[in-house]
Amino acid sequence: MKPCEKLKNKPGLTVSMIQNKKIVLGIGMIAVFLFAVFSISSYYKEKNSLTCPVFGWSVSIFDLIPVLVSLGVVVGAATYYTMSFKVEAKEKSLKKNIDIIFKFLAREERKVVEKLLENKGRMLQSDITRLEGMNKLRSHRTIKKLAEKGIVEVEGYGKTNNVRLVKEIKEGLM
Helix, strand or coil, X not given: CCHHHHHHCCCCCCHHHHHHHXXXXXXXXXXXXXXXXXXHHHCECCCCEEECCXXXXXXXXXXXXXXXXXXXXXXXXXXXXXXXXXXXXHHHHHHHHHHHHHHCCCHHHHHHHHHHHHCCCEEEHHHHHCCCCCCHHHHHHHHXXXXXXXXXXXXXXXXXXXXXXXXXXXXXXX
């Protein structure tokens, strides 16, 4: 059972509360790391060594660099681990929404959107006309329907049109 699932089974905790706690935990880990680095640097003397005020140990600053780098990597990995659940959940939700959007599109509309995705979200209408099963009238009507649904934007470009995915949809699909 994942740690996230253990928390979900507790009464009174919502998913957003769990995610907020993870964000606070990640920020706390970064703050503790920065506090440790600045505390150590405050003990740094001009002689390139640190002296522990309690035990009187003396450590060369050059010996301490690998320890601080390792500690930084561990803190970064722990922060990434705690934050990755939120990103992963958002990606799954986005893919699910995209699948739902595609179910509501007609076959020609799906074909045009898929071709736009292959071409970085931008194509000339004349190129869309050359797709298999399309002609000038069918491509015009399909693009008009997609524009009415708010999926594409159409701009005049000489004797043809420049068709591009709307910014929000392009970011979500690409």
